[in-house]
């Protein structure tokens with residue numbers, strides 16, 4: 362890493378500035394996979410309008426590009442289960458009355474199964490060489506995954522978080538990260554929910570009580586911090 366990677370930087374965030382160094386910070390992009398963002402996947406099978414989520418793709422892409430240009434570490438996650446469903450609790454598969462259950466065959470292959478077309482990260486945000494991809498069986502990115510060990514091996518102490526959905530996999534992952542001692546900043550326009558009220562409430566509860574879970578900031582504030590000399 363260059364000297365510049367160790368320079369202290371600050372994002373104008375809520376509830377107060379977020380300090381970070383590129384050398385110790387990863388960009389964590391949660392579950393920007395076809396299952397949640399495109400019609401015919403898991404998200405739509407649960408009865409949701411997926412078009413809401415598609416709106417953040419250009420913003421997530423712009424931040425990802427700036428982060429790559431800065432030479433810092435990127436992690437992508439996918440909510441994914443093994444083909445034999447051995448890592449999918451029956452409670453998760455059988456709850457409710459979705460149009461298609463996890464493992465059923467849909468228009469993009471088997472729902473939420475690793476390696477199926479619908480499980481792929483959308484092409485606009487596809488991982489490149491050197492980026493880590495974590496398949497996670499739960500909503501949180503740390504539960505039953507090697508993520509914490511991978512971060513520790515690289516000296517990562519800070520996470521900049523984007524992805525979907527705000528109150529489900531994003532918030533769960535941020536709470537898991539916070540309990541593990543990581544300082545997390547959620548990019549407000551780089552995350553979305555099928556329920557706008559849930560997104561708004563999640564942003565508020567994350568930064569309440571003196572950043573009880575973490576910080577929030579618009580993407581422009583992060584891009585400014587990356588371009589500051």
Ligand code: TIU
Pocket residue numbers: 391392397404407440500525526527529530531555
């Ligand atoms: N249903 C919903 O809002 N989300 C999920 O099931 N997974 C993620 O958030 N990735």
